[in-house]
Amino acid sequence: MNLFNFIKSNLPIADVISEHITLKPAGTYMKGSCPFHSEKTGSFTVSPHRDIFYCFGCHESGDVIGFIAKLENCTQIEAAKLLTERYNLQPPEELLKETPTTETLDKKKKYFQLCELVTEWCHKTLLKSSKAMDYLTDRGFTSDTIKTYSIGYFPGGQRSIKSLTSFIQKEGFIALDLMNANILQEGKKTLYSPFEERIIFPITDNIGQFCAFGGRVFLPHDDRPKYYNSKENPFFTKGSILFGLNIAKRAIQSSNYIILVEGYTDCIALRQYGYQNTVATLGTACTPEHLTILSRYADVLYVLYDGDSAGQKAILRLTESCWNVNMELKVIGLSSQEDPASFLMQGGSLKPLIEQAHGIVDFFIQHSSSDFSQKTLKQKLETVHKIIDIIRQIPDQLKRDMVLQETAVTLNVPFDTLAKELRKAHQKQRPVDPADNANENEPAPNKWTIEDKFFSSLIVLFEKIDIAKYTFAIELLNSPIKQLLQLLIEKKKNNPELTFREFWSTLDKDSQQEVTKRVLSFNQQVLKEDFELILNKFSKKHWKNIVANTKQKIKVAQENNDSQQVTLLLRNMQDLKEKFITTDKSE
Ligand SMILES: [Zn+2]
Known part of the structure; x- marks a missing residue:
């Protein structure tokens, strides 16, 4: 047992991957x-029984450690360490001692650790400050919310800076670390923090590691900008982080929809009102990367932005970047004076609004075609082209026609005219995304050769069958499966108890990918009977070679006076022959 196998046997792969994407049973x-x-x-496939994953689109494959290594862009050893820490696994001391130390990940780990300490300090400070607590209570924050989001308070003044510095020193950090993380800055004579006298909203990455802070002013007459957010750094990029995702994840996965709001205070308010599947961008536009991340967790995204024109413009921008994600976007409409938090606080209910929510395309068309009849001809043409440009990106033909029909009615323009415009626009063609055809790369099992089927069923069943019986097949196969079968038979001979996981982990990267692809694209429930059929077809096809090879081996065995081997070879050949005689009868 090494550290990798320890992790794999203690950590179900589906549990870890579910933290990053929503997996559905197939x-x-x-x-x-x-x-x-x-x-x-969805081309990404996980086998919980075999502890491996394979993507039929980009061919990425591996085990749980490989998954994290790829995702975090780190080495396997670093990934293994991350997993043991994150899931609080306690590997035996001797396994840890054998594992080399890692330096590259240390910086990142230290940064997260520092952010966690700052979070802890601010949270403790908040609980002791009546003015900050009063502010939050007045604004309707419950103690449960304050705890769930680890909300804090950063008091002003040198005493506060000293208190924080000595708090982090206990864990081996120094003031310079806080400066590097942009939590403290150098003033003329002393250190200060831009977060002073602000309510602190700690920001975590999508798996819950503290990585940044949002600070909001709250004292009367504080005329600094309302919000101050951590600056971006190698471990924190706003364009890929969604506030509250880690907390909302379970609710999102069970409801299969997400509510997206524009800032953390809206996100927190929605959760308090029972919408636990809410996330927020960090006061910035929702990027294609945000959408891609969200699409891994649910099928529908409800966009709930402020009712004012800035909010509406942000939704219109979203229409342009939503085509490449596998998720339906709907818009929850608020009146122009409302924002999500105020709407809920005044007793509004989102439920009917969610039910009435329109697709983002409808929203776009309604919005761009308002006052259409009052527009000049030039403006009308511009509007039509703008709408056509959006419609043409709808991947589904039927849906495209339906939206076109609606547009025709809304604008009072003949359907055929719009259809002609759409065809023209289509000739400009959007570039083909190679990933669109992901599933075409999936090897369809019915196109498989009998050799492929034979090898894959051996791999799938190899814990249940006596694989040594199939040694004869090695020379009938081509690489790479030839070498893989040879290796499998050898390993099983040395260790009859060999499991799939153990076999897999001894392979090099290419072989792992080869085996993973075959296991995951082959029907995993190959029954022994299926295998018999495959075996018969395989041996019939290669019968001449099997006979010739066996004769050759018998000759060698006879020369060595190995009568036992001669008997075994003859019996195996007889077995094969009998089998396909019986299946011939049954056919
Ligand atoms: Zn992929």
Whole structure:
């Protein structure tokens, strides 16, 4: 047992991957949207029984450690360490001692650790400050919310800076670390923090590691900008982080929809009102990357932005970047004076609004065609072209026609005229995304050669069958499966108890990918009977060679006076022959 096998036997692969994408059962596997390439069809496949994953779109494959290594862009050893820490696994001391130390990940780990300490300090400070607590209570924050989001308070003044510095020193950090993390800055004579006298909203990455802070002013007459957010750094990029995702994840996965708001205070308010599947961008536009991340967790996204014109413009911008994600976007409409938090506080209910929510395309068309009849001809043409440009990106033909029909009615323009415009626009063609055809790369089992089927069923069943009996097949196969079968038979001979996981982990990267692809694209529930049929077809096809090879081996065995081997070879050949005689009869 080494550290890798320890982790794999203690950590179900589906549990870890579910933190990053929503997996849905598909037979004996689980499927979801690939986190490593952008796709519309879920090509990412996980085998919980075999502890491996494979993407039929981008061919990325591996085990749970490989998954984290790829995702975090780190080495396997670093990934293994991350997993043991994150899931609080306690590997035996001797396994840890054998594992080399890692330096590259240390910086990142230290940064997260520092942010966690700052969070802890601010949270403790908040609980002791009546003015900050009063402010939050007045604004309707419950103590449960304050705890769930680890909300804090950063008091002003040198005493506060000293208190924080000595708090982090206990864990081996120094003031310079806080400066590097942009939590403290150098003033003329002393250190100060831009977060002073602000309510602190700690920001976590999508798996819950503290990585940044949002600070909001709250004292009367504080005329600094309302919000101050951590600056971006190598471990924190706003364009890929969604506030509250880690907390909302379970609710999102069970409801299969997400509510997206514009800032953390709206997100927190929605959760307090029972909408636990809410996330927020960090006061910035929702990027295609945000959408891609969200599409891994649910099928529908409800956009709930402020009712004012800035909010509406942000939704219109979203229409342009939503085509490459495998998710339906709907818009929850608020009146122009409302924002999500105020709407809920005044007793509004989102439920009917969610039910009435329109698709983002409808929203776009309604919005761009308002006052259409009052527009000049030039403006009318511009509007039509703008709408056509959006419609043409709808991937589904039927849906495209339906939206076109609606547009025709809304604008009072003949359908045929619009259809002609659409065809013209189509000739400009959008570039083909290779990932669109992801599933075409999936080797269809019915196109498989009998050799492929034979090898894959051996791999799938190898814990249940006496694989040594199939040694004869090695020379009938081509590489790479030839070498893989040879290796498998050898390993099983040395260790009859060999499990799939152990076999897999001894292979090099290419062989792992080869085996993973075959296991995951082959029907995993190959029954022994199926195998018999495959075996018969395989041996019939290669019968001449099997006979010739066996004769050759018998000759060698006879020369060595190995009568036992001669008997075994003859019996195996007889077995094969008998089998296909009986299946011939039954056919
Ligand atoms: Zn992929």
